[in-house]
Amino acid sequence: MAITDKTIDYVAALAKLDLTAEEKARAREDLGNIIDYVDKMNELDVTGVEPMSHVLGCSNVFREDEVTSVPDPEGILANAPETKDGGFKVPRTVV
Amino acid sequence: MSYEYETVIGLEVHCELSTRTKIFCGCSTEFGGAPNTHVCPVCAGMPGTLPVLNRKVVEYALAACLALNCDITQHCKFDRKNYFYPDLPKAYQISQLYLPIGRNGHVDIECEGYEKSIGIHEIHMEEDAGKLIHDKWEDCTVIDYNRCGVPLIEIVSEPDMSSADEVIAYLEKLRRTLQYLGVSDCRMQEGSIRADINLSVRRRGEEKLGTRTEMKNMNSFKAITRAIQAETDRQIEVLEDGKRVTQETRRWDDSKCASYAMRSKEDAQDYRYFPDPDLPPVFISDDWIARVKALEPEFREDKCRRYVSEYGISEQDALVLTDSVRMADIFEETAKICKDPKEAANWLMVEAMRIVKARETDPSQMNFSPRHLAELIALVDAGTINRAAAREIFEKIFDEDIEPESYAQEHGMKIESDSAGLEKVIGEVITANPKSVEDYRAGKKKAVGFLVGQTMKAMNGRADPGTVNKMIVKMLDEER
């Protein structure tokens, strides 16, 4: 299927990527080829087949409602590019 | 030419479930705390971490769905809602889109003179996001993930409401039901219940729905009422001007009593929901449903009826007492111990509510022992303390849950049981205030009041005004 510039802009926005013009052109071609190939799946008749998310068929995996975490704000913030007042610092978000 | 318009309102209500820990990790859900102290690598979205579902969250959500008359989706699962925002550390929120735990419910509300059923489209479980603190001094925002991962249920109503009154009635019913279940505190000021309002208007008689807007940031029932009015007016004005209402999200600013269109988030609102591969599906058996249903408490309507028949209090009073399940529980416990339901009711409806309002809190936060209130009532009944003293002591019970008997003793509030001593003091007061005596004798019965006051003063409050009044009158009449 034809992947247009508009499509690339759309998915790049969803993926929060600031692609250069060169990257966009390449992505357009690559995605076009890959999606064409992936369209191969349309050869199959999948009527009535339940989409399988989990292979092992497990369900109801729970934990009990008990506090098991130990506060470690230093550990949590240790890798942050910027912090302030015990929190992660980012440019002002638009409200 | 102006038309008659009707308003169509639907609500999306988020309630924090009052489990001890978060939905997908073992962090505490305690409110407050220094930033990022109730946070672990899982809820901070660190790489390599995985969610594990808190069973209690499912139980509480299930209880809510049953109490709100929903069909239970016995095979339900979690989906990822993908978008970028700094309060969302994984850049996706684990929610339920395709198979929410409850659907097709309803809530019956009562408004001025009529009843109405408000449909609930669906209820689903999801995780809360963190908090953004917009710095006052620097042009930046600081993120605290303490709230991230706190379990929520989102209750999506049908667009069945048509006025602010109905919306408030609906919210109060939801709040009360969830509080009665004990699954959520539902305190708007703490943010454990939040409502977003979807509102559109249309000409009376039209079937097609108008374009709706979504409103956020109403932090009290009053703000909700104001916002509904303002938005209805605004939309009508737009239409009367011949323009179209824009579908958008608006932020309510209560201080300005106006709403503003929120700049649409830059990313396309394509959340790319897909089933979360890290979480196996949830199967809710018939057995589980039955067990949770069996734990349902007596709800407000039944409790009200029972209070009227069992305790002989008026329906009006029963409604007040049962508005908060905490108040109702305290009432019943107190009544059981002191065997004076009317007194118990009075203390709660009058004094307790006065203090609740003064402290700007709500009845669900009352935290004193019914036993202490019962003891207080007994002390008053026995004439050991007078009402003024009782009110003072009650405030202490409310705030600090003190023991009334020992408090009264320590603070010298017990009424002097020595009537001879009292007579002597009254005698002195009468002697010291000839004018009042004259006034009384001249027919001004009210002059007794002044003498009562003086006596109370001389007695340091340790007397019963009613008794004093009677004694003064007796002595004055006798002296003739």
Added chain:
Amino acid sequence: MDITSLSALELGSRIKAGDITSMDAVRAQFEKIKEREDRYSCYITLTQEQALRRAEQVQRRIEAGELRNQPLAGVPMALKDNICTRGVLTSCASKILEGFKPPYDAAVTERLEAAGAVMLGKLNMDEFAMGSTTETSCYGPVKNPWDTGRVPGGSSGGAAAAAAAEETWYAIGSDTGGSIRQPSSFCGVTGMKPTYGAVSRYGLIAYASSLDQIGPIARNVSDCAAVMEIIAGWDKRDSTSVRLDDYKFTDALVDDVKGLRIGIPRSYLGEGLDPEVKEAVIGAAKALEAKGAAVEYFDMGMVDYAIPAYYVIASAEASSNLSRFDGVKYGYRTPDFEDLQEMYKKTRDDGFGMEVKRRMLIGAFVLSSGYYDAYYIKALQVKALIKKGFDEAFEKYDIIIGPTAPTTAPRLGENLSDPLKMYLGDIYTVSVNLAGLPGISVPCGTDSSGLPIGVQMIGQTFSEKTLLRAAYAFEKTMPGMRPPQLDGAAVKGGEQA
């Protein structure tokens, strides 16, 4: 013989016997690493000080009589750099995780430590495990120890190369579409991907959550079995983790395949398969047949659909899993931004390599509204059919045998310009991940250029022991394999210095 040429179990028993200390082993290994790293670039991080300290600790415990039933106690190993190690850089070979030192250990890291393992360092890989050649690493490619002009395979290229080049006694890799098995086959070592859920994913930086598994890469089957005993186990922190009935994998190391029913899908041996690889794989089946196994060719459909299904599902999950890398909480943040949106976009565009970006775009596309049903849901349906196909096959056969890869190791740079061509090389391995099955790649010969060939054995879920038994019996028919130039000076293209 150099102790670095010993197998892991051999070293383990020599340490227990008191012949060698763990510290001796660490020192000997680092000597070889220093000699060889310039040639192969297997490692991203080396932790020599830490390794020696730890070796001392473990040695003391062994001498005190502890760790008696831990056959690999004191044996140094290395972990792929997408496995979290507390306080040690865990980069996924990506700029966007530069400087990231996790405040926690992965479950496997904890288990290995408890068993007395000693970590040498973190191994190079394709960025975020996306790739089949280890050429997408931001730290530069890994070279195949059999021919440094060729790739080691990927994404666990550093792990396989290090095991082959005797730069570690064993390695821990991860496998989402073949990332343990394929590089093992290109490097002439043994690599195993367990049943989905057998090994905890807690602390494995996720690529495709429904497909990822951690597994061992070593120089023989026995070592793999011994490592599996350490790392497999239920973990309450991973909701997809399962309990096995039986973790005694080393009990399976028995040279007996009498009556073992082996199936070879005809569709595995068709067009696109290198004739020398085909010959070697058929030879492996024959060797097992000579030992009493029953080998049969059969028709298994769906082979052509595994790759499209895999790439849709893996890209979709990856696009979501990698969204958390946004410059806010850890890793790289662009220095050049005016507002939040710019920060996000520049950080991510700058921090991720092209292959990763490509897959995130595909992933966003197949999940986007309008395409979700046609691509993502359809891929999940194809996945169900693939599983069904295997279930039917395993009613007749105990294991399925085939090539691990259609070729031997390609040259560096050969596949980079054509992603689709690269994806097609995964044809034999991806369906195993889609169905959640265990698979192992064992060396079965070399081609005329002297490059290793691997045979893949696939079992039904939880049949690791059957696989290990078959692999062990087969291995017994093969001479040992060792890259010829290991002890020589730096060479190119297979020539001796």
